Amino acid sequence: MTTARQHPLVEILKTRIAIIDGAMGTTIRTYGMTEADIRGERFKDSKKDLLNNGDLFSLTQPKMIGDIHRRFLEAGADILETNTFGATTIAQSEFFVDDPREHGGRKDPAFYQKVIEDPFLKKLAWEINETSARQCREWADKVGKETGRPRFVAGAIGPLTVSLSNSPDANDPGFRSVTFDQVKTAYAEQARALIAGGVDFLLVETIFDSLNAKAALVAIREVFDEDGVELPVMISAAVGRGGETLISAQTTEAFWNAVEHVKPLSVGLNCSLGPDLMYPFLEELSGKANVAISCYPNAGLPNPLSPTGFNFGPEDMAKYLSDFAKAGLINIAGGCCGNTPEHIAAIAKALEGLPPRALNAAEPVEVSR
Known part of the structure; x- marks a missing residue:
């Protein structure tokens, strides 16, 4: 028998603004990792460069990933994201499968069918997701127990490296390199592995293509129905x-209308522009949605001369996010690209004591166990 209950995060969101962590990729770069570090012994013979495959560090450098989770928690994060932004067969194929375009071919549905059926990629994607979820779970539970303050794990589901809405071929606008069902299959496998690893929520994030997100949300619903499990879903778009x-x-309004039926725990904006340019779109979403609102923007626009690669420092992000809070726009706040644990600490301090956006219109989120 399963019993339905309101998720404990909902009660927290009614009383204060919850903090989500910062940028895994940005923080990894501060550790000075090399190609040899990410390969380790296991992937030493890989034919392609792997250093930009940050999800792989969960397997080859677990101590570093655990240290990053610890630092974000100590900075004040209530919610940790798993290191799984690109942990699907489709995204991992960029690092492990020869590109047919280099030989006069093109990536098409036949190519991606082989990708989603590839035993190596299927096993790898599952392992990254489950391992990363368990790493987050371990640190969230450890710090939660030590501090007496519950911490939560969000299974991060990224946007993929392909689009269902647009053609990659300017001369063939009707062409799509991948099908809806192929994308759905990849996302379903990711969702199952994250659930197996013990996440509290599934977070479909950095959505640049709403149709990709729709495939992810359909996949999640089917996994819930087929496996008899139910977790809250969080949704965040890039604009x-x-x-x-x-x-x-x-x-922004059309995006909310497209995902409202999912009844997510939260909807919001992340990545995208810096917080200085995000305000009007966040304000519109906050006025339309009847669920919690999340916001974790980039630390401004990219700047290669900055230590983090982005313009804004911790004090800048703290100011902008506190402005959002004072305007009554947010329930969950944090940072995306360019945001280190120091940024999150500044944001958490600035938002301490500021009231969250009212959740009077939001429906209770139920989870079955």
Whole structure:
């Protein structure tokens, strides 16, 4: 028998603004890892460069990943994200499968069918997701017990390296390199592995293509129904200067209308522009959605001369996020690209004591166990 209950994070969101962690990739770079470090013994013979495959560090450098989780928790994070932004067969194929375009071919549904059926990629994607979830779970439980303050784990599900909405071929606008069902299959495998690793929520994030996100949400629903499990779902989009999702070009309101039926625990904006340019779009979403609102922007725009690669330091992010809070716009706050544990610590301190956005219109989120 399963019993339905309101998720404990919902009660927290009614009384204070919850803090989500910062950028795993940015923080990894501060450790000075090399190609040899990410390969380790296991992947030493890989034919392609792996250093940009940050998810792989969960397998080859688990102590570093654990240290990053610890630092974000000590900075004040209530929610840890798993190191699984690109942990699908489709995304991992970029690092382990020869690109047919280098030989006069192209990536098409036949290519990606082989990818999602590839035993090596299937096993690798599962292992990254489950391992990363367990690493987060271990640190969240450890620090939660030590501090007497519960910490939560969000299974991070990223946007993929392919688009269902746009053609990669300017001369063939009807062409799609991948099908909806192929994307759904990859996401379903990721969701199952994250659940097996013990996450509290599934977070579909950095959405630039709403159709990709739709495939992820359909996959999650099917996994829940088939496996008899139910977890809260969090949704977060990336928008451009006009406030539209970057590829599918849905406005903020249209995006909410497209995902409202999921009844997510939260919906929000992340990555994208810096917080200085995100305000009007966050304000619109906050006015339309009847669930918790999350916001974890980039630390400004990219700047190769900055130590983190982005313009804003901890004090800047703290100021902007506190402005959002004072305007009554947010329930969950943190940082995306360019945000280190020091940024999250500054944000957490600045938001301490500030009231969260009212959740009076939000429906209770239930989870079955």
